Amino acid sequence: MDQSEAGQTRRRGTALEAAILRAAADELAESGYAGLTMDKVAARAGTNKNAIYRRWPNRLALGIAAYRLLATAVAPPDTGNLRDDVLEMLRRANRHWSSPLGAVMRDLLAAAGGASELLAQLPEQSTDSSAATWLTILGRAVARGEAAPEALHPRVATVAIVLLRNEFVLRGVPSAPDDVLIEIVDEVYLPLVRQRMPS
Structure with missing residues (x-):
């Protein structure tokens, strides 16, 4: 496989970031923060830990970013009082x-x-x-x-x-x-x- 073909199949930029975040969010939902590891996220996302560390310096930063993906904004209530x-x-x-x-x-x-x-x-x-x-x-x-x-x-x-x-x-x-x-x-x-x- 030449370099141009490799570039077409390898995820980069936002696609890779989205895959990592989704994997981290799934890990959080299944195992909580205590069970979140860079190894598990890398395996689930189909990438390596270096790709994660380039975007998030540590487990906490990744955990917070993943949590934001899980949390949903809800409109404030308007009951009339x-x-x-x-x-x-x-x-x-x-x-x-x-x-x-x-x-x-x-x-x-x-x-x-x-x-x-x-x-x-x-x-x-x-x-x-x-x-x-x-x-x-x-x-x-x-x-x-x-x-x-x-x-x-x-x-x-x-x-x-x-x-x-x-x-x-x-x-x-x-x-x-x-x-x-x-x-x-x-x-x-x-x-x-x-x-x-x-x-």
């Missing part, structure tokens, strides 16, 4: 973080430690994407008169999800009880966004 919207968002996050895929995300968070540049690549941890969703929900509430315009700040908008994340990360719970979600909404979030309204 802020309390129900926030509760639905927290319940979705709770279900996801309690699922096998959520366990992968928690393992990735633990492995990343304080590496903020890696954490920011996780859809649930990306400050910009998370804040945009929460600001959408809060913006609708402001338009309905349920919250103060002054509450439209990323740190205020995302307080509820940060508190729920703390239940998982700091307390190590496998799932947060619904009464915890309700408490976050009723005792912290709603008073916070309403307190900023002029009296």
